[in-house]
Every structure is written in structure tokens, then in C-alpha cells.
Amino acid sequence: MAFWRGTSIFSSSTPQTTTTNDKTNNQETIERLCDRLQSAVRIDDRRDALRNLKGFSKKCKLEVATQSMLLLANILQGDRTDLELIQLALETLSNVMTYEPDNHDEQPNLPQDINIQFTELFIKNKEQVHAALDLIEEIDFNIRRTAIKFLTVLLTNCTKLLQDIILESGPMGVSKLVDLLQDEREVIRNDTLLLLQILTRSNANIQKIVAFENGFERLFEILISEGGSDGGVIVEDCLAVLLNLLKTNPSNQSYFRESSFIRRLVDCFALNSIGNKNWLKQKETNIRLFLQIIRTLVSPTNSNQNIVACQRTISQCGLLHRLCVMLTISTIPPDVLAEAINTIGEIIRGHAENQQFFCSVMNTTGESPQPVLLSLLYIMVAGEKQLFTLRIAILYCFQCYLCKNDYGKAMIVQTLLPQTENASNQYTLGHLLIVGFLSKDIVAAWCSNVALAHLIIDNQQLKEAVLKVVLAIDQSQLNPKSLMEISIDLLENSSSSFHTRVAILSFLCTWLSNCQLAVQTFLSIPNSISYLISQICSQSVTEDREVLIQSLCSFAFGLCLVFNNNQVSTYSTESLERIIKKRIGVDLFQEKLELLSKSDCYAKALQKPQLTFSKSNDMVLDYEFSRLYKILEGSITRLLTTRTNDDPTKSSDQSTAMLAQYTDLLQQQNQQINAYQNQEKQFLEERNFYQQKIFELEQSLQEIREQHTSLKLSSEQNQNPDDGLKSLCEQQQMELEYLRNMMAYQQQQYYYLTQPVENGIEQLNVNHDDNQTVKNEQQNHVQEQAALNVRISELQEKINAFDEQCKTQNDEIARLQLENNILQEKLTNEKRKVSILESLQGEIQEVIDQKAHLNNEYEKLNVVHQKNIKEQNELLLLCSTYESQLRQCRNVIQSAGLTVPNFLLEMDDAL
Numbered sequence: 001m002a003f004w005r006g007t008s009i010f011s012s013s014t015p016q017t018t019t020t021n022d023k024t025n026n027q028e029t030i031e032r033l034c035d036r037l038q039s040a041v042r043i044d045d046r047r048d049a050l051r052n053l054k055g056f057s058k059k060c061k062l063e064v065a066t067q068s069m070l071l072l073a074n075i076l077q078g079d080r081t082d083l084e085l086i087q088l089a090l091e092t093l094s095n096v097m098t099y100e101p102d103n104h105d106e107q108p109n110l111p112q113d114i115n116i117q118f119t120e121l122f123i124k125n126k127e128q129v130h131a132a133l134d135l136i137e138e139i140d141f142n143i144r145r146t147a148i149k150f151l152t153v154l155l156t157n158c159t160k161l162l163q164d165i166i167l168e169s170g171p172m173g174v175s176k177l178v179d180l181l182q183d184e185r186e187v188i189r190n191d192t193l194l195l196l197q198i199l200t201r202s203n204a205n206i207q208k209i210v211a212f213e214n215g216f217e218r219l220f221e222i223l224i225s226e227g228g229s230d231g232g233v234i235v236e237d238c239l240a241v242l243l244n245l246l247k248t249n250p251s252n253q254s255y256f257r258e259s260s261f262i263r264r265l266v267d268c269f270a271l272n273s274i275g276n277k278n279w280l281k282q283k284e285t286n287i288r289l290f291l292q293i294i295r296t297l298v299s300p301t302n303s304n305q306n307i308v309a310c311q312r313t314i315s316q317c318g319l320l321h322r323l324c325v326m327l328t329i330s331t332i333p334p335d336v337l338a339e340a341i342n343t344i345g346e347i348i349r350g351h352a353e354n355q356q357f358f359c360s361v362m363n364t365t366g367e368s369p370q371p372v373l374l375s376l377l378y379i380m381v382a383g384e385k386q387l388f389t390l391r392i393a394i395l396y397c398f399q400c401y402l403c404k405n406d407y408g409k410a411m412i413v414q415t416l417l418p419q420t421e422n423a424s425n426q427y428t429l430g431h432l433l434i435v436g437f438l439s440k441d442i443v444a445a446w447c448s449n450v451a452l453a454h455l456i457i458d459n460q461q462l463k464e465a466v467l468k469v470v471l472a473i474d475q476s477q478l479n480p481k482s483l484m485e486i487s488i489d490l491l492e493n494s495s496s497s498f499h500t501r502v503a504i505l506s507f508l509c510t511w512l513s514n515c516q517l518a519v520q521t522f523l524s525i526p527n528s529i530s531y532l533i534s535q536i537c538s539q540s541v542t543e544d545r546e547v548l549i550q551s552l553c554s555f556a557f558g559l560c561l562v563f564n565n566n567q568v569s570t571y572s573t574e575s576l577e578r579i580i581k582k583r584i585g586v587d588l589f590q591e592k593l594e595l596l597s598k599s600d601c602y603a604k605a606l607q608k609p610q611l612t613f614s615k616s617n618d619m620v621l622d623y624e625f626s627r628l629y630k631i632l633e634g635s636i637t638r639l640l641t642t643r644t645n646d647d648p649t650k651s652s653d654q655s656t657a658m659l660a661q662y663t664d665l666l667q668q669q670n671q672q673i674n675a676y677q678n679q680e681k682q683f684l685e686e687r688n689f690y691q692q693k694i695f696e697l698e699q700s701l702q703e704i705r706e707q708h709t710s711l712k713l714s715s716e717q718n719q720n721p722d723d724g725l726k727s728l729c730e731q732q733q734m735e736l737e738y739l740r741n742m743m744a745y746q747q748q749q750y751y752y753l754t755q756p757v758e759n760g761i762e763q764l765n766v767n768h769d770d771n772q773t774v775k776n777e778q779q780n781h782v783q784e785q786a787a788l789n790v791r792i793s794e795l796q797e798k799i800n801a802f803d804e805q806c807k808t809q810n811d812e813i814a815r816l817q818l819e820n821n822i823l824q825e826k827l828t829n830e831k832r833k834v835s836i837l838e839s840l841q842g843e844i845q846e847v848i849d850q851k852a853h854l855n856n857e858y859e860k861l862n863v864v865h866q867k868n869i870k871e872q873n874e875l876l877l878l879c880s881t882y883e884s885q886l887r888q889c890r891n892v893i894q895s896a897g898l899t900v901p902n903f904l905l906e907m908d909d910a911l
Contacts (some may be wrong), residue, residue, distance in 0.1 A: 449503030
């Protein structure tokens with residue numbers, strides 16, 4: 001049995017005689033109570049037995065559970081007439097399946113998971129769970145509330161198993177729970193919110209059913225009735241359920257957006273509310289949850305189609321403006337402000353219009369108006385006393401502002417370049433970044449370096465422009481140095497912290513990637529290569545953090561090797577190769593290079609773009625640099641492997657022959673590249689065609705939703721279900737499958753097109769000799785190969801994005817199919833109700849006919865009755881006349897002196 005797992009339960013008894021006797025007596029008492037509960041005939045006896053068992057259910061949890069669980073389950077499945085007995089059974093089971101070790105009323109020395117063991121034992125019989133689920137339909141307050149609490153306990157202990165069992169009962173099982181939100185008794189409604197929090201956790205199917213059953217509408221009704229963001233803990237519970245319904249659920253996110261629920265969030269950020277000076281803890285929690293709901297809709301991990309649609313809706317309904325206003329209010333708590341900044345960042349990420357709007361927002365609270373972005377960046381750089389999460393949130397928001405914003409990047413880089421005297425005195429974003437770059441504060445230095453890296457990433461023109469940035473190293477303004485020279489000086493400075501050096505190396509690697517001019521400038525700086533070599537070859541490194549420094553130096557050295565234009569004779573490609581082979585060692589270099597990919601900080605940074613640091617020690621790598629390393633690390637390794645396998649002992653004749661063969665292959669390669677470019681153009685045209693096709697599918701899906709609405713209305717009017725919905729869903733599925741096959745075909749064609757180019761280059765690398773001219777030409781083509789690999793990676797990302805769109809369509813169709821199934825079930829229930837109504841109508845007609853027949857009989861009997869009454873009145877009149885005559889006769893006899901007969905004398909007495 002499941003509850004026997006773990007440590008020995010009975011080995012904890014104390015040696016004292018009294019304790020042993022008490023335990024024995026309790027066991028015997030529980031056994032007698034169970035026998036009484038099972039065999040008693042009088043209902044009062046059963047109630048008393050169960051009431052006493054409930055009293056033992058905490059201090060003798062193990063004994064009560066092992067002896068009475070089956071009996072209690074049978075009560076739930078048995079007769080529903082005795083509601084008090086059912087309530088006692090539910091309360092006893094709840095006590096058994098809840099374990100609080102710190103509670104003195106609990107039985108001591110039990111395994112920590114004893115409650116989970118009992119729950120698993122109970123739910124092995126699914127019918128017992130279904131019986132508990134049916135009890136929530138009882139109107140009785142105590143039964144319904146106790147059943148909800150018991151189901152909450154089961155879900156808490158075994159969430160996944162209970163979710164599956166509830167789903168097996170059909171969509172109506174979840175629907176019954178959602179209907180409880182409309183219960184007028186607030187206690188029932190509030191307990192249901194707690195249950196739904198657990199029920200909707202990490203289960204997409206249940207989330208979709210709850211959303212389809214008007215879950216969003218009912219939750220918003222509760223939010224409004226409880227006061228919105230100014231409400232209490234009930235608002236927090238509602239928001240927690242909303243967050244569960246939307247998180248990682250694209251179909252629910254689309255339904256939430258299309259049903260205009262985003263617009264209803266604007267009222268929750270009323271200016272008179274968020275501008276209040278006194279913020280209660282509950283209000284802070286509520287606002288943070290509201291912001292997390294918005295972030296869920298625009299999270300970078302969502303599909304691009306969903307993100308863009310939600311970003312546009314948030315901007316159009318005025319919600320972005322409300323959030324930007326929050327940045328200008330000084331009374332907002334720092335943790336709430338940090339969450340608001342993160343939310344704004346994801347709303348503007350990659351969206352040009354929202355980025356322009358955010359850049360135009362002004363902060364008017366100071367002496368002179370200035371852009372909000374400038375105020376935020378100042379806090380990031382100079383706010384050493386500010387909350388750490390707030391400064392990291394500002395960095396993330398700045399990254400989102402730069403994402404796909406070439407114009408914004410160029411404007412900031414322009415402020416870094418040498419200016420006139422008047423312009424140089426202005427307070428700019430570039431100036432703040434340089435201040436942070438030179439700061440001794442590790443948070444400011446790390447954030448500024450990462451911000452500078454995002455400023456120039458994937459843009460060769462900006463990388464070359466930043467090479468012109470010069471800074472004065474002292475107040476005399478003499479002997480200015482370039483930004484790259486100062487970076488090398490900071491790396492060589494022994495007082496520089498680990499976080500500063502990591503950030504500078506990340507910035508330099510981003511700068512050197514895909515920019516030959518930057519590599520040339522770096523190689524021209526004295527001590528640049530010698531610093532990298534000393535770090536890579538250092539044997540005294542023992543800390544894991546310093547190992548990361550070595551790996552980053554290896555990566556920077558490798559970038560100089562791949563993107564070298566050979567303009568610096570001292571450090572040509574061949575010279576760098578000799579350094580690796582003779583001074584470092586190829587194996588050691590590759591080992592150091594790969595260390596970064598094995599680190600936890602790299603794996604964590606690569607998971608998602610958001611910055612989730614809780615303390616300054618967590619600041620090591622960010623998402624964009626990790627992605628860059630993942631793309632280029634393989635190119636460095638392949639280049640070293642290819643050059644290591646070259647044979648340097650070939651003769652000059654072989655060299656000439658191979659040069660001719662190399663020339664031929666170059667021509668073939670050029671032809672293949674031209675063919676590839678043509679094929680790429682054709683691929684882009686076909687991609688546009690498929691995007692148009694997807695747009696048409698979206699329109700078709702909208703038609704399906706409209707048909708679904710009409711089908712839902714028709715179900716209320718007892719009409720047959722619309723079979724067109726099913727056929728349309730099947731047609732959408734076939735078209736999406738066709739698009740997926742076409743994408744696979746394009747990827748295969750793309751592979752066949754690029755594979756000969758790679759094979760040709762590999763063959764050249766294998767047969768290459770020491771001829772200087774050939775090596776230079778090969779180096780150029782290796783660089784072309786690296787650029788081609790980058791282009792391949794970009795195309796693959798585009799293909800993945802397109803596949804995500806197809807996946808979104810599949811999810812939407814699956815949701816509609818699920819809705820269709822639910823409608824089919826509802827229609828079946830409606831038919832059943834109609835048949836019941838028809839049978840009742842027939843019975844009612846029979847009753848009406850019977851009533852008419854009885855009315856006829858009544859009228860007949862009434863006529864007879866009236867006739868009898870008339871005859872009775874006539875008879876009474878006759879009797880009265882006869883009595884008068886008898887009296888007259890008696891008087892005559894008495895006056896004549898005759899004897900009066902007895903019946904005449906008795907007449908008065910009888911009357």
C-alpha cells in the first residue's frame with residue numbers, strides 16, 4: 001500500500017508505559033468506531049461514530065486513514081440524503097490528507113509525504129474523485145463548501161493526477177467548477193478561486209476549457225466588484241487564475257486579445273489610484289500581478305504573430321500611455337516600478353511605433369522636462385542606492401528599446417562621437433553610457449557594457465563608427481584614448497572586478513564579430529593579444545569565475561583569427577595560428593573555448609531574453625551575447641580543425657597543381673553562390689506567398705469563430721449542430737500540413753544548394769599547402785564561409801519563425817475543435833433536456849385531460865347535489881307543517897280532557 005513508504009512509522013513510539021497504553025486504547029477506540037460506522041442501523045449512531053473519528057483524524061492520522069478511508073469513500077458514493085454524514089466524511093478525509101508537522105495537534109513522527117501517500121491511495125479509484133466532484137452540485141452550503149475544500153486538498157497533493165481525472169470526466173467537469181464563480185455566496189466563490197488556481201496550473205487543456213466557459217468574463221466581474229487594483233486578497237486570487245490561463249497558452253492569449261479584455265485592463269491603472277501616496281502591501285501585489293499578465297501577452301517567448309498583435313492593441317487602447325505615466329510618479333514603490341519598466345520594455349520590444357512613442361515621453365517632474373529614457377538611464381548608472389532589480393529592469397527596457405531599432409541606435413552612437421564644444425556640454429544617453437562604462441560601481445559598469453554591446457550588435461556600420469569614439473583619461477584633456485584602448489586598460493587593471501572584466505570582454509567580442517576593421521584596430525593596440533595569451537595560458541586559475549574569463553579571452557582570440565583582414569603584419573592569420581599551435585596549444589585553446597558553453601550561467605542566459613538577476617553576483621552573461629557565442633564558436637573550431645589538418649610538406653609542383661584545381665573550384669563556387677542567390681530569391685518569394693496563405697487562413701479562422709458563435713446561439717434554440725465547423729477545421733488542418741511539407745521541401749532544397757559549397761571548401765582545406773598566396777585566398781574564403789554560415793543561421797531562424805506561425809494555427813484549430821466538441825456535448829445535453837420536456841409535456845397533457853374529465857364529473861355531481869338539497873328543503877318544509885299539525889292535535893286533545901298519547905308528549909323532549 002502507498003502509505004507504507006518511507007521510514008518506519010511505528011518505530012517512533014516512546015518507551016513510557018502511559019504513552020503506549022494511550023496509543024493502544026486509541027487504536028481500539030478507532031477500530032470500534034469504524035465497526036459502529038459500518039454496522040450501525042440508526043443514522044444517529046453512524047453520525048456519532050463518524051464525528052468521533054473526525055476528532056481522532058489529526059492526532060491518530062495513520063490509524064484513522066488505514067481503517068476508515070474505504071468506509072468514508074463509500075459514504076461519498078452512497079446515499080445522498082444524509083447530508084450531515086457526507087459533510088463529516090469530507091472533513092475527516094481532508095484532515096487525513098493534510099499534514100502540518102509544526103501543528104501540535106498532528107500525530108508526530110510521520111513521513112513528510114504521508115498526506116501525498118494517502119491522496120494517491122484515495123484517487124486510485126477514480127469513481128471516488130468523481131463522487132466528490134458531483135457533490136459540488138449540492139445546493140446545501142456546508143456540503144458544497146466542504147467538497148470544494150476537499151478537492152483543493154487533493155489538487156494540492158497530486159496536481160497532475162487530479163487534473164487528468166477531472167479531464168476524464170469531460171469538459172462539463174471543469175465547467176461545473178467554473179460555474180461556482182457565479183455563486184452568490186462569497187465564501188463559496190472565494191474557495192473556488194483557490195481551487196482554480198491549482199487546477200489551471202500548467203495544463204493547457206483545462207486552461208482552454210475554463211477560458212471557453214466564460215472564465216475571463218467571470219473573473220473580471222469579480223475584479224470589478226472587489227475594487228480592482230485597490231481590492232483585497234480576492235483580487236489577488238483572481239489575478240493569479242488569470243495569469244495561469246494566459247501563461248504559455250497562445251490560443252487563450254488570442255482569445256483574450258480578440259475579446260477586448262486588454263482594453264478592460266486600462267481601468268485597473270487609473271491615475272487617481274496609482275498616483276496615491278499611500279500604497280498598501282496588497283495593492284503592490286495586485287499591481288505587480290496586473291503587470292505580469294500584460295508581460296505574459298507580449299513575452300519574447302511567445303510567437304511573433306501574437307506579440308505584434310498584443311503590442312498593437314496595448315498601444316491603441318492607451319494602456320502603454322498609462323504605464324509610461326507611472327514612470328513619472330515618484331510615489332510608486334521601487335519593486336512595482338521595476339516591474340512596470342520590465343513590462344514597458346516588452347511592449348516596445350521590436351515594435352517601431354511603440355519605441356518612438358516611448359522615446360517621446362517626457363518627465364516633467366524635475367526643474368526642466370527631459371525624456372523618461374534619459375531619467376531611467378541616469379538611475380541605472382548613478383543610482384547606487386537604488387534597488388538592484390530596478391537598475392536591471394532599466395537595462396532590460398533599454399535593450400528592448402534598441403531591439404530592431406536601427407534609427408535609435410544610430411542617434412545614440414552619434415552622441416558618443418566627438419562633438420562641438422556646445423554640443424559636448426549637453427546631457428545625452430551616450431554620455432551616461434560612458435560614465436557607467438568608467439564607473440567603479442560593478443552594477444553600473446556591467447549594465448553600461450551590456451548596453452553598449454546591444455547598441456552595436458548585428459550592425460557593422462555602427463561598430464566602425466564606435467571606433468572613432470575617443471575619451472580623455474584625465475581632466476587635462478591631453479592624450480585622449482579610444483574606447484577600445486580604454487577597454488584593454490581596464491582589463492589589465494588588477495583592481496577591476498570580475499563582473500567588470502566579463503562585461504568588457506563580452507562587449508569586445510560583440511564588437512569584433514563580423515567586423516574586420518574592429519579586429520584590425522584591436523590587433524593594432526599594444527598588449528591586446530599578449531593580454532589574451534596570458535589569460536588563456538594562466539595555470540594558476542582555480543576559481544570557476546576566472547575560468548570563464550579564460551574562455552571569453554579564447555573566444556575573443558578566435559574572433560581575431562576568423563575576421564582578420566591581414567592588415568596588421570605582426571598579427572596576420574598565420575601568425576595567430578602559430579601562436580595557438582606553439583605557445584598555447586590547439587587542444588588547450590579549444591578546451592578553454594568550450595568551457596563557456598558548459599557553464600551554468602551560459603545555459604541560464606540562453607533560455608530567454610529577460611534579465612532575471614536577483615543579486616549582483618548573478619550578473620555574468622546576457623541572452624544576446626550567449627546567442628552570438630553559440631553561432632560563432634563552431635566557426636572558430638572548424639577553422640582551427642581545418643588548418644591543423646593541413647599538410648605543410650607538399651612540393652611546389654603539387655602546390656601549382658592544387659592552385660589550378662583551387663581556381664577551378666573557385667569558379668564552380670561562384671556559380672553555386674549565384675545559383676544560391678537565385679534560389680534564395682525564389683525562396684523569399686515563396687515565403688511571401690506562404691505568408692499570404694497564412695493571412696488567408698487567419699481570415700478563415702475568423703469565419704470559423706463567427707460560425708462557432710452562431711452555433712452556440714443555435715444550441716440554445718434547440719437547433720442541430722453546424723457540421724460546417726468540423727469540415728472547415730479539417731480543411732485548415734490539411735492546408736497547414738501542406739504548408740509544413742512545403743517548408744520542409746524548401747529546407748531540403750536549401751541544404752542541397754549549400755552543401756556543395758561547404759564540401760568544396762572542405763576539400764580545398766584538406767589539399768591546401770604552405771603556399772602563401774593560396775593560404776591568403778583560402779583565408780578569404782573561410783571568412784566568406786563564416787559569413788555564409790551566419791546567413792544560413794539567419795535563414796534558419798526565419799524558417800523557425802514561420803514554423804511557429806504554423807504551430808499557432810494548429811493550436812488555434814485544436815482550440816476550435818475542442819470548442820466544437822464541447823458544443824456537441826452541450827447540444828446532446830440540450831436534446832436530452834428537450835426529450836425530457838417533451839415527455840413532461842405529454843404527461844402534463846394527460847393531467848389536463850384528466851382534469852377536464854373530473855370537471856365534467858364534478859358538474860354532474862353538482863347538479864345532483866343541488867337537486868338533493870332542493871328535495872331536502874322541501875322535505876324539511878313538509879316536516880315542519882306536519883309538526884305544527886301534531887301540536888294542534890295535542891292541544892285539542894288536552895282541552896277535551898282526553899289522555900294525550902305518549903309520542904305527542906315526547907315530541908317536545910325530542911325537539
